[in-house]
Amino acid sequence: MSITEVDKKYVMNTYNRFPVEIVSGKGSIVYSPEGKRYIDLGSGIGVTAFGIADDEWKAAIIDQISKVQHMSNLYYTEPCGQLAKMLCEKTGMSKVFFSNSGAESNECSIKAARKYAADTKGSDYYTIITLKNSFHGRTITTLAATGQDHYHELFQPLTPGFVHAEPGDIEDMKRLVSENKVAGILIECIQGEGGVIPLDKDYVLAVEKLAKENDILLMVDEVQTGNGRTGALYAYMNYGIHPDIVSTAKGLAGGLPLGATLFSEKVENALGFGEHASTFGGNPVVCSAALSILSRIDDALMEEVKEKSAFVFDFFKDAKGVESVSGMGLMIGIKTTKPAGEVLAKCMENGVLCLTAKDKIRLLPALNIPMDVLKEALEVIKEAAE
Numbered sequence: 001m002s003i004t005e006v007d008k009k010y011v012m013n014t015y016n017r018f019p020v021e022i023v024s025g026k027g028s029i030v031y032s033p034e035g036k037r038y039i040d041l042g043s044g045i046g047v048t049a050f051g052i053a054d055d056e057w058k059a060a061i062i063d064q065i066s067k068v069q070h071m072s073n074l075y076y077t078e079p080c081g082q083l084a085k086m087l088c089e090k091t092g093m094s095k096v097f098f099s100n101s102g103a104e105s106n107e108c109s110i111k112a113a114r115k116y117a118a119d120t121k122g123s124d125y126y127t128i129i130t131l132k133n134s135f136h137g138r139t140i141t142t143l144a145a146t147g148q149d150h151y152h153e154l155f156q157p158l159t160p161g162f163v164h165a166e167p168g169d170i171e172d173m174k175r176l177v178s179e180n181k182v183a184g185i186l187i188e189c190i191q192g193e194g195g196v197i198p199l200d201k202d203y204v205l206a207v208e209k210l211a212k213e214n215d216i217l218l219m220v221d222e223v224q225t226g227n228g229r230t231g232a233l234y235a236y237m238n239y240g241i242h243p244d245i246v247s248t249a250k251g252l253a254g255g256l257p258l259g260a261t262l263f264s265e266k267v268e269n270a271l272g273f274g275e276h277a278s279t280f281g282g283n284p285v286v287c288s289a290a291l292s293i294l295s296r297i298d299d300a301l302m303e304e305v306k307e308k309s310a311f312v313f314d315f316f317k318d319a320k321g322v323e324s325v326s327g328m329g330l331m332i333g334i335k336t337t338k339p340a341g342e343v344l345a346k347c348m349e350n351g352v353l354c355l356t357a358k359d360k361i362r363l364l365p366a367l368n369i370p371m372d373v374l375k376e377a378l379e380v381i382k383e384a385a386e
């Protein structure tokens with residue numbers, strides 16, 4: 001049996017895979033078993049922040065895996081502590097909880113917000129407000145947080161205590177704050193799965209003000225927008241807000257599974273001994289990988305990300321078949337006249353791997369994609385969209 005047949009027979013039927021197998025790669029280039037070359041503009045959905053098989057990242061992993069690959073959280077390991085320190089120093093946050101995925105990093109935000117509200121205002125203050133069209137994960141609780149009905153329908157009853165506000169409409173947010181006993185507001189500054197839609201700055205600032213005035217925790221889901229993706233270490237920094245809790249994952253460890261939930265000083269003790277845990281969370285190999293990634297997300301790299309972003313926006317301005325371009329940094333949505341799926345298929349045929357988000361082509365290339373490789377890929381997209 002071919003790997004396609006084996007996979008179809010034995011892997012649970014939840015992914016509608018493209019007929020492409022990837023066996024190797026380097027940086028932003030990947031290869032099929034037949035040696036077909038693809039430029040990877042999806043980076044594993046914003047995960048391989050420095051591309052495939054990055055040398056520095058690989059060395060960090062190999063070094064740590066040769067020492068100790070895992071200990072339980074009953075003991076100290078150096079990479080876990082050092083990564084938490086680096087995250088706090090780069091953000092001004094106070095403490096970090098490590099998990100293994102985006103959904104889990106949001107679960108931790110939600111648990112902590114409920115616990116904090118219960119401690120400070122009473123256990124009936126458990127409601128979390130999220131936005132319509134948001135995406136926060138696939139667990140029963142993060143599905144409840146996700147503000148899209150079609151994700152909910154088949155899995156009722158979901159975790160109670162979530163209400164969804166109209167994004168961009170501060171009056172709707174105020175209404176939900178007054179109608180509910182609210183523990184926290186959870187937002188993506190740029191809705192990713194929802195179609196690469198940045199929130200307006202004025203709106204985000206107004207949400208922050210509303211949260212502060214009502215002693216409600218402001219939580220930002222940086223799972224997709226985080227770790228340099230938008231030209232700042234975290235997208236909230238582009239908005240000038242100071243969230244109480246930040247959750248992140250995808251790009252953080254450059255291709256190994258890691259979730260992190262960051263807490264500001266105010267909520268640093270929201271969760272105490274025995275109140276949250278993860279067997280794999282803070283794994284030393286994964287944290288070493290993340291240290292190699294995070295230490296390289298500096299001002300110079302962010303300038304490059306912004307330059308490449310500006311180039312992409314400019315490139316598609318007035319391009320035939322392109323209706324609009326949205327996003328920030330190297331998180332970009334392209335609304336094409338043709339169906340996005342059709343454009344994506346054409347690009348794949350011509351050696352470029354893209355993503356979609358709703359009705360848009362979505363690009364999440366490696367942060368260090370070389371300019372000439374990016375240009376080559378953009379030409380392919382332009383031709384496919386015409």
Ligand SMILES: *Cc1c(COP(=O)(O)O)cnc(C)c1O
Pocket residue numbers: 100101102103104106135136137138188192193221222223224225249250
């Ligand atoms: C991908 C994503 C998640 C879920 O992350 P997983 O690692 O798949 O659990 C949550 N929130 C946002 C904004 C995401 O983009």
